Each structure stands twice: as structure tokens, then as C-alpha cells.
Amino acid sequence: MEENAFDPELIREIFRIVWQRRASEREKNQLSQNEAEAGANTSKKGRLTSANANALKLSCELLRLFVKEAIQRAATIAEAEGSLKIEATHLERILPQLLLDF
Amino acid sequence: MASDVEREEEEEDESVSELLRDRFRLCSISIAEAEAKQNGMEVSQPIMACISDLAFKYTQQLAKDLELFAQHGGRKVVNMEDVILAAHRNDHLAGSLRSFRNDLKTKEPQSDRKRKKNLTKEDKAAVDVLHMADP
Numbered sequence: 371m372e373e374n375a376f377d378p379e380l381i382r383e384i385f386r387i388v389w390q391r392r393a394s395e396r397e398k399n400q401l402s403q404n405e406a407e408a409g410a411n412t413s414k415k416g417r418l419t420s421a422n423a424n425a426l427k428l429s430c431e432l433l434r435l436f437v438k439e440a441i442q443r444a445a446t447i448a449e450a451e452g453s454l455k456i457e458a459t460h461l462e463r464i465l466p467q468l469l470l471d472f
Numbered sequence: 473m474a475s476d477v478e479r480e481e482e483e484e485d486e487s488v489s490e491l492l493r494d495r496f497r498l499c500s501i502s503i504a505e506a507e508a509k510q511n512g513m514e515v516s517q518p519i520m521a522c523i524s525d526l527a528f529k530y531t532q533q534l535a536k537d538l539e540l541f542a543q544h545g546g547r548k549v550v551n552m553e554d555v556i557l558a559a560h561r562n563d564h565l566a567g568s569l570r571s572f573r574n575d576l577k578t579k580e581p582q583s584d585r586k587r588k589k590n591l592t593k594e595d596k597a598a599v600d601v602l603h604m605a606d607p
Contacts, residue, residue, distance in 0.1 A: 374503040380495055381531065385550075387489050388535035419539045421550035424576050428555040429534065431572050435565065436530055437503045440523050445511040455514040461522060471562050472530060 375434050378426040385429075389419045436472055443468060493528055500524040534558055552576070 421429070443464040444456045451460070501524055508515045515523075541554040552573050559565040 374499075374506045376496070376499045376503075380492065380499065384489075384492050384496060384528075384531055385535040385538070387492065388532050389539055392536065392539065417548050419542060419548055419550065421538065422552075424573070424580075425538075425550045425552050425555050427576060428552050428569060428573060429531075429538075432534070432555060432559060432565075432569060433500075433527055433531060434503055435568065437500050437523060437527050438507050440526065441504050441507040441513075441515065442511060444515075444519070445508065445513040448513060449511075454512075455516055456508065456519055457516050458519060458522075461519050471565065472559070 376430040378423065378430050381429055381433070382421065382426055385421060385426075386418070393418055436468075439471070440464070440468055496528050496531065497521075497524040500527045 440461070441456070444460040447460040447463050448454070448456050453460070501520055504515060504520060504523055537558045538550045538554050541557050542548065542550045545554070556566055556569050556573065559569055
């Protein structure tokens with residue numbers, strides 16, 4: 371079943387980059403707003419958000435399902451239209467509902 | 473608006489995340505291709521790129537959500553409940569994630585045994601010797 375899946379380490383690195391970016395943005399905002407509050411928040415921003423191993427595995431599964439669903443739904447539309455190749459129009463038709471479902 | 477230093481930092485950041493994005497794309501393309509094959513379908517190249525890009529954007533959004541959920545729970549570490557919460561809008565999705573979580577949980581105590589299974593014969597012999605030496 372799991373012949374193809376995302377690598378949890380890869381997902382961890384992507385998450386970390388997003389979290390780093392957000393942390394530095396937060397820091398910038400804090401500095402510009404008022405430095406009096408920054409003192410109270412030092413403990414809060416001390417450590418970057420991280421994820422445990424099982425949470426990463428679960429995220430990988432969620433992303434795998436996302437890709438799977440995208441292909442499966444597009445394939446259904448393509449099949450209904452008698453096409454053997456998934457084209458842009460097929461993706462366009464399933465995209466709104468796909469994005470609502472995830 | 474942004475100063476030159478900031479811009480440079482962003483560029484550096486970009487090159488790292490671009491590498492990650494490409495690795496992510498390769499992963500998602502292999503998943504998509506396997507899935508298409510199962511359905512007896514071909515996928516045109518631009519659509520493949522589109523889907524992998526969508527998945528990448530979704531990953532970034534997911535990272536933001538997970539961080540917020542963990543913060544809301546007063547934690548700095550994202551756990552499995554946060555991931556399930558991220559899929560709460562879709563009952564089917566949340567359900568299948570929950571069963572995946574349960575699978576992971578039941579597997580956990582066996583992970584030690586699994587690791588032993590993967591040992592080479594030499595390692596096994598070494599383990600046996602250790603066990604014999606124990607008493």
C-alpha cells in the first residue's frame with residue numbers, strides 16, 4: 371500500500387522552513403511594535419515549533435491522500451469524457467471541490 | 473520596501489526551499505504516476521507539475537495551520553491530534569487519518585522487534601552472543 375510515499379524528513383525540512391520564516395517575521399513585528407513587550411515573550415519565542423515523528427508520518431499520509439485524490443478525481447472526469455490522458459480541463463473541473471475538501 | 477540585506481536573506485532562503493520544493497515535486501510525481509497507472513490513465517506533463525505545485529502549497533499551508541494548532545494548545549511540538557484537526561472539515565479524511573494514527577500506535581511497541589528483524593545475520597549472531605553472556 372505504501373509503495374510510494376513522502377519522506378517524513380523532507381516534510382520536516384519543509385515545515386521547518388515555513389516555521390522559521392514565520393518566527394523571524396514575528397520577531398520583526400515585535401521589535402517594531404514595542405520592545406517592552408518583547409521581554410515578556412522571550413520564553414515564548416525561545417524555541418522554534420517542531421513536530422514529533424508520528425505527526426510527520428501522519429502529515430505525509432495526508433499529503434499522499436491529497437495527491438491521490440487529485441489524480442483519482444481527475445481520472446474519473448477524464449474517463450467520463452472518454453479520454454485516456456488527464457488534461458487541464460479535467461483538473462479544472464475537480465479543483466474547486468478538491469480544495470474545499472482539504 | 474525591503475532593504476538589500478533582507479532581499480539577500482530571502483534569496484538564500486529561496487535557494488534552500490527551491491531544492492526542497494524540487495525534492496517534494498519528485499515525490500509527489502511518483503505518487504501521482506503510480507495512482508494514474510492504477511486507474512489506467514496518463515497524466516499530461518503540465519498537469520503533473522500543477523498537481524505537485526498544489527501539493528507543495530498545501531504543505532506550506534498545513535505547516536502554518538499545525539503551528540497555530542500547537543500554539544493554541546500551549547505546545548511547541550506538533551502532535552498527531554494537530555494533524556487530524558487540520559483535516560477536520562472532511563469527515564472521511566479525518567476518519568482515515570484516525571485509522572492511520574491507530575495503525576501507527578499499534579505498530580509502535582513492535583518497532584523494537586522490527587528493528588531486530590532487519591539486522592543482518594552477523595548482527596543477529598552478535599545479539600545471540602550478548603544474550604548468552606547476559607546471565
